[in-house]
Amino acid sequence: MKTIAVLGGGYAGLRMVKRLTHEKVDAHIVLINDNEYHYESTQLHEVAVGNKEPSDISFDIRAVLPDSVDFIVDTVTSIDRDKQQVVLKHSQPVAYDYLVNALGFESESFGIKGVDEYSLSFNNIDSALAVRDHIEHTLANYATSHDENDLHIIVCGAGFTGIELLGELVERIPVWNKQYDLPQNGITVDCIEAGKTILPMLPENLSSWAVKFLADHGITMHSGTPITEVRQHSVVSNDKEFPGNIIIWTTGVQGSHVICDSGYAQKRNRVVVENNLSVKDHPHEFLIGDVAAVPNPDSGRFYPTTAQIAVAQADCAAENIVALLAGKPTHDFQFSSVGTVCSLGPGSGVAEIDQMGHWKFKGHKVGLLKRLVNDRSVLELAHVKEMLASR
Template sequence: MTTIMVLGAGYAGLRVVKKLAHAKTDAHIVLVNQNEYHYESTQLHQVAAGTKEPADVVFDLRKSLPDSVELIIDKVVGIDQDNRKVSLEHHDPLSYDYLVNALGFESETFGIKGAEEYGWPLVDVDTALAARKKLEQTLARYQTSHDPLDLSIVVCGAGFTSIEYLGELVYRLPQLSKRLGFPMDQVKVDCIEASPKILPMFSKDLVDWAVDYLRKRGVNFHTSTPITEVRQDAVVSNDQEFKAHTIIWTTGVRGSHVIADSGYNQKRNRVVVRDDLSVEQHPEEFLVGDVSAVPDPQSGRLYPTTAQISMAQADTAAANVLARMRGQEPQRFTFRSLGTVCSLGPHDGVAEIDRMGTLKLKGKVVSVLKWIVNERSVLELADVRTMLESN
């Protein structure tokens, strides 16, 4: 029997599996994932700030998968492309006829000294929870230490994840101040960004609105400030030092290390795929989501790595696996953005919706839109019951 193996149960992998199962193929579908649950990566900043609990952003894979799919819980450690085998940490190697690799993202440190040791990344449920614990313990310690650095927080990077985290953080801090007894007026929040731009994917008026929103709630922005080193109690940019005992590392992501470990031709653990999302010289193998680098035929640049694009790629990859099995021509990947929604805490945000021109939104209406986007993703990846249980 033909075996289709899917690696990773994030947005991309889970959607591929659902599409394949729905097509009622005779093939044996195997999903390998390191956890028994799927997590909504797009909500990790909320877990890290404490405005959501892990249970709000995860769902059980076994409950949401059709019985026809075999689920193997293990860590992928390598892929042997020529022999079509996947090595796992605890199981024997697995053979496949078709492979869809959706192993997702990891934190990118850009080789900056100390970033891995002292920066707290937000890349999965464990790291988001660890960042929350670090924040709350450090703020609580002020009661006995009276050290101003216990009330100082540095957020590294001013892209999407950093800004969404800052939005949740400034919402949560007054609640924590009441609970933990630290003086709110002595809290210091710095956001440090190498480029001159904040939220580069949005137009200037929305960026200005978001920056003003966060500034009014106490965030100090430092753009054109490249981080050169991270220390236990400071972020350094050449001769400037931003001292703090909580350092959140959200400067960017790279693909899974399994890509480089397996000897792929890659850059930052991403592989440039062909227009049908298959790998050069391996028509049986597809890469989707944050491990893939897909050129946009219109601009010639690579598409950004987002959940929205990952799910669109999943649809194409699933269709192309089936096409290859049936001896048909695979389809090209095409993508039309629906827009981008950036939350600023639970009740505000900015959004650009790409439908018949660009619709720009800001404020409370965006939080409703974000809720719809999040729930739609859970609905599409799991089922109605999971969506209702997560509320």
């Protein structure tokens, strides 16, 4: 019996296993993941500021897997592609006939001085909790330090994650003001972004509305301001310096370091895959999600690394493995977006939806849309029970 090894229990990896088991493939499926649980990475920013707890965005992987799937909780250190083995930190190597690499993302510093030493980022539950602990410790410290920089929060990057984090901060700051008996309007938030346009993936009227919403709630945006250095108590952009003792880095992500460590031809730990999502000269090896650079045949550019696209890639790769097992030809990846939803805290946001027409939303309606998106995400990976538990 053939063995299919799936690396990573994120959106792409879990969706892959669900599709393969649904198809009842005649193969031994092995899922390898760092943790016993899956977490909704698109909601990590809510944990980072304390608006949600880890249990609100996670569920037990074993509970949603069929008994036929072999689940290994361990860390992938590298892939021996010649021997067709996955090398693990604590267990014996896992041999495979088909490999699906969906190992996910890591934060990207772009080589900017001081980023790793003096800023915090979040790409999993532990790092999100570390951000929360740092924020709360620093704000509490103001009572004895009287250092205004303890009340200055700097968010580096105004991409999707950065903007959603700012929205959560708007919601949380009044709670912190009361909790730590802080001066009125004492907490300040600066967002520093190299690009001149905020949320360029959305229509201009929606992105402008989001920027105005944040400004109206005390967030100061600095677009067209590239970060040149991060220091212990400030962020520098050429000749400008922004002081603050809470520095959160959200400027970008790269694929898992396992890609580079395993000798792939890559850029930012992403591998350019074939149109059917396999790796060149390795037709039984598929890369999906954050480790894959997938060309968009219409634009010639690579698709962005979103949860929506990762799930669609998992569906395509699963269908292609089923085809290969049956001796049939594979098909190319095609994607049609259902839209974009950007939350600005639990009660507001902006959204563009391409379902049964083209719809644009802003304000309180987007809170409900975001919940529907989150519910759909859990259902695509697990069951109704997990969806209800995440509410």
